[in-house]
Amino acid sequence: MRKKDRKNINFLKLIPERNIDFEEGENGKITLILEKTKNPIIKAIISFFNKSQYFRIHLDQKGSFIWKLVDGEKNMEDIISALKENFGEEEKLLDRLKLFFIQLEKSKFIRFKNLADPEVKK
Numbered sequence: 001m002r003k004k005d006r007k008n009i010n011f012l013k014l015i016p017e018r019n020i021d022f023e024e025g026e027n028g029k030i031t032l033i034l035e036k037t038k039n040p041i042i043k044a045i046i047s048f049f050n051k052s053q054y055f056r057i058h059l060d061q062k063g064s065f066i067w068k069l070v071d072g073e074k075n076m077e078d079i080i081s082a083l084k085e086n087f088g089e090e091e092k093l094l095d096r097l098k099l100f101f102i103q104l105e106k107s108k109f110i111r112f113k114n115l116a117d118p119e120v121k122k
Contacts, residue, residue: 017072
Protein backbone atom coordinates (compact mmCIF):
# COMPACT_ATOMS: atom_id res chain seq x y z
CA MET A 1 0.00 0.00 0.00
CA ARG A 2 1.52 3.29 -1.04
CA LYS A 3 1.83 5.96 1.63
CA LYS A 4 -0.52 8.42 -0.10
CA ASP A 5 -3.17 5.69 -0.46
CA ARG A 6 -3.17 4.93 3.28
CA LYS A 7 -4.89 8.21 4.11
CA ASN A 8 -8.06 7.12 2.33
CA ILE A 9 -8.24 3.59 3.75
CA ASN A 10 -10.33 2.36 6.66
CA PHE A 11 -7.63 0.24 8.30
CA LEU A 12 -10.15 -1.65 10.45
CA LYS A 13 -11.86 -3.09 7.35
CA LEU A 14 -8.68 -4.45 5.73
CA ILE A 15 -8.35 -8.24 5.51
CA PRO A 16 -4.75 -9.42 5.64
CA GLU A 17 -3.67 -12.77 4.21
CA ARG A 18 -0.36 -14.57 4.47
CA ASN A 19 2.07 -14.45 1.60
CA ILE A 20 4.90 -16.68 2.91
CA ASP A 21 5.36 -20.04 4.59
CA PHE A 22 5.68 -20.45 8.33
CA GLU A 23 5.99 -23.12 10.95
CA GLU A 24 4.69 -23.28 14.49
CA GLY A 25 7.00 -24.46 17.23
CA GLU A 26 6.00 -26.63 20.16
CA ASN A 27 5.83 -23.50 22.31
CA GLY A 28 3.24 -22.01 19.94
CA LYS A 29 5.60 -19.40 18.57
CA ILE A 30 5.71 -18.83 14.84
CA THR A 31 8.77 -18.83 12.60
CA LEU A 32 8.34 -17.19 9.21
CA ILE A 33 10.23 -18.92 6.41
CA LEU A 34 11.48 -16.75 3.58
CA GLU A 35 13.33 -18.11 0.58
CA LYS A 36 16.70 -16.36 0.13
CA THR A 37 16.56 -16.40 -3.65
CA LYS A 38 14.61 -17.80 -6.57
CA ASN A 39 17.67 -17.82 -8.84
CA PRO A 40 18.64 -21.47 -9.50
CA ILE A 41 22.34 -20.67 -9.91
CA ILE A 42 22.53 -18.90 -6.58
CA LYS A 43 20.51 -21.72 -4.99
CA ALA A 44 23.08 -24.21 -6.27
CA ILE A 45 25.93 -22.14 -4.84
CA ILE A 46 24.18 -21.91 -1.48
CA SER A 47 23.60 -25.68 -1.49
CA PHE A 48 27.21 -26.34 -2.43
CA PHE A 49 28.33 -24.58 0.75
CA ASN A 50 25.70 -26.44 2.82
CA LYS A 51 23.96 -23.21 3.77
CA SER A 52 20.24 -22.82 4.37
CA GLN A 53 18.11 -21.76 1.42
CA TYR A 54 15.86 -19.82 3.80
CA PHE A 55 15.80 -16.93 6.20
CA ARG A 56 13.96 -17.72 9.42
CA ILE A 57 12.23 -14.93 11.27
CA HIS A 58 11.11 -15.77 14.81
CA LEU A 59 8.06 -13.96 16.13
CA ASP A 60 7.45 -13.25 19.80
CA GLN A 61 4.29 -14.24 21.67
CA LYS A 62 2.13 -11.35 20.42
CA GLY A 63 3.50 -11.52 16.89
CA SER A 64 2.78 -15.26 16.80
CA PHE A 65 -0.72 -14.70 18.14
CA ILE A 66 -1.40 -12.08 15.46
CA TRP A 67 0.09 -14.24 12.68
CA LYS A 68 -2.26 -17.10 13.56
CA LEU A 69 -5.21 -14.71 13.17
CA VAL A 70 -4.12 -13.69 9.66
CA ASP A 71 -6.22 -16.18 7.72
CA GLY A 72 -7.60 -14.15 4.81
CA GLU A 73 -11.01 -14.04 6.51
CA LYS A 74 -10.63 -11.85 9.60
CA ASN A 75 -10.39 -8.10 9.17
CA MET A 76 -8.22 -5.84 11.31
CA GLU A 77 -11.15 -5.06 13.60
CA ASP A 78 -11.48 -8.79 14.39
CA ILE A 79 -7.74 -9.06 15.04
CA ILE A 80 -7.79 -6.07 17.40
CA SER A 81 -10.74 -7.54 19.32
CA ALA A 82 -8.92 -10.86 19.74
CA LEU A 83 -5.77 -9.05 20.89
CA LYS A 84 -7.69 -7.05 23.48
CA GLU A 85 -9.44 -10.20 24.70
CA ASN A 86 -6.18 -12.14 25.13
CA PHE A 87 -3.72 -9.41 26.17
CA GLY A 88 -5.99 -6.70 27.57
CA GLU A 89 -6.28 -3.07 26.60
CA GLU A 90 -3.03 -1.54 25.47
CA GLU A 91 -2.19 2.07 24.91
CA LYS A 92 -1.83 2.94 21.21
CA LEU A 93 -2.72 -0.62 20.15
CA LEU A 94 -4.19 0.52 16.82
CA ASP A 95 -1.11 2.61 15.95
CA ARG A 96 1.28 -0.23 16.84
CA LEU A 97 -0.76 -2.75 14.87
CA LYS A 98 -0.84 -0.45 11.83
CA LEU A 99 2.95 -0.16 11.90
CA PHE A 100 3.33 -3.93 12.31
CA PHE A 101 1.08 -4.70 9.33
CA ILE A 102 2.56 -1.98 7.15
CA GLN A 103 5.99 -3.52 7.75
CA LEU A 104 4.67 -7.02 7.02
CA GLU A 105 3.17 -5.72 3.78
CA LYS A 106 6.33 -3.84 2.73
CA SER A 107 8.32 -7.04 3.29
CA LYS A 108 5.72 -8.92 1.22
CA PHE A 109 4.95 -11.29 4.12
CA ILE A 110 1.25 -10.43 3.81
CA ARG A 111 -1.04 -8.68 1.40
CA PHE A 112 -4.37 -7.01 2.00
CA LYS A 113 -6.99 -9.11 0.25
CA ASN A 114 -9.66 -6.42 -0.08
CA LEU A 115 -7.56 -3.30 -0.65
CA ALA A 116 -9.44 -2.44 -3.86
CA ASP A 117 -12.92 -2.92 -2.34
CA PRO A 118 -15.00 0.27 -2.17
CA GLU A 119 -16.04 -0.47 1.45
CA VAL A 120 -12.41 -0.06 2.54
CA LYS A 121 -12.23 3.48 1.21
CA LYS A 122 -13.17 6.19 3.71
